[in-house]
Amino acid sequence: MGYIKGAFGVKGWVKVQPSTEYTDSLLDYSQWRLVQGNDVMMATLLNGHVANGELHVKFEQIQDRDSAALLRGYTIYIPREQFAEPDENEFYWTDLMGMQVHNRDNACLGEVINIMETGAHDVLVVKGEFGEKLIPFVSQFIDDVNELTQTITVDWGVDY
Template structure:
């Protein structure tokens, strides 16, 4: 969902970089799970706000700058069960990571390693060993996503 970028002020607030379509959608969740190196801890969201360039939040038990600074770099997650179902033809990035990507010729291009947003469209980062391919997540390239089968069918060559 995002990560803690820095402490904000002296009363335990943190700056957050949201990895959601709308930054303020993080406010829909009363409990955030913060994690690093596989260790996760739940924090209640006490207050939150939007700044011109940041999301800021006050989490339970974090009452001073030192405690807020200790959270820097931690990943923010929420339980999948708390998230709304994806709309038809839309996918959570977490559901796409790890899927095999196969082209029209049946050739495997690798697996989705991660995604990123360019402003124009999302991009699949597909990794096959040491080979990394960047595929735009647009209808002319991504023809079918089959979550049940764990595959994405694309119109993309091995040599692109």
Template sequence: MPTSDYLNVGQVSGVFGVKGWVKVYSFTDPRENILQYSPWILRKNNQIHEVKLLGGRRQGSLVVANLQDINDRDAAAELMGSDILILRQQLPKPDADEYYWADLIGLEVQNQEGCKLGKVDHLLETGANDVLVVVDGDIERLIPFLQQSTILKVDLDGGVIVVDWDPDF
């Protein structure tokens, strides 16, 4: 299956207790949303295997999870450092004018005059709004993700985001 079919939603960051539970650093918002997806595909050292999520809960800034057939601390420790992947089709379809960050990464960004500004490297969450980090060689631009303001058009099929942005800024 192509890697574009998978989304990285977190990482196993440690063990929790003696019964095989794992600590998870979740990339979902809110963090405990990672518990809505099962199975998880765990990837470590280019090896992948599927595990069924039996349960879990928020534990401070982390999430703890109980995985099928992981019954002791040693088995849980083996999973530390594993990326937690899910299949893209496990996600609900976004509403019109809503996008998953993973779908924006790698898109070409250009202004309305057609000047190419680079590609979306990643996004930042600032509280007020999300920000596209657009990289073009050594140049890095931070463009607020404000639809109908700085973000004029997102064309996922065409692989382009059109922005109202000065290339010198």
């Protein structure tokens, strides 16, 4: 969901680089899982705001700049049980990652290894036997997303 860029101020605030659609989306979640290597900690969000396009947050457990500075580089995860249910035909990127992509001829194009935001629409990055494919995640090309079987069916040729 993002990472901690460093300390902000002297009272334990941190600067966050979110990888969410909206800069302040992470403020909707009260518990954050912070991970760096084998070090994992749960942090309780006390306060937060956006200033000059940058997200600043204060955790209940962090009281000073030195403690905040130690969080630099931690990756932010939100426990799945806190996610809101997506609307019909909407998906969290994390749910699409790793899905197998097949075309209408049942040829396996590969696995979703990344998703790019282009502004107009999201694009699946699929890697497999036929190389890397960039498939727009729009109804014109996406026939079905089956979360149960972890497959996506697309209208996309192996030679595109």
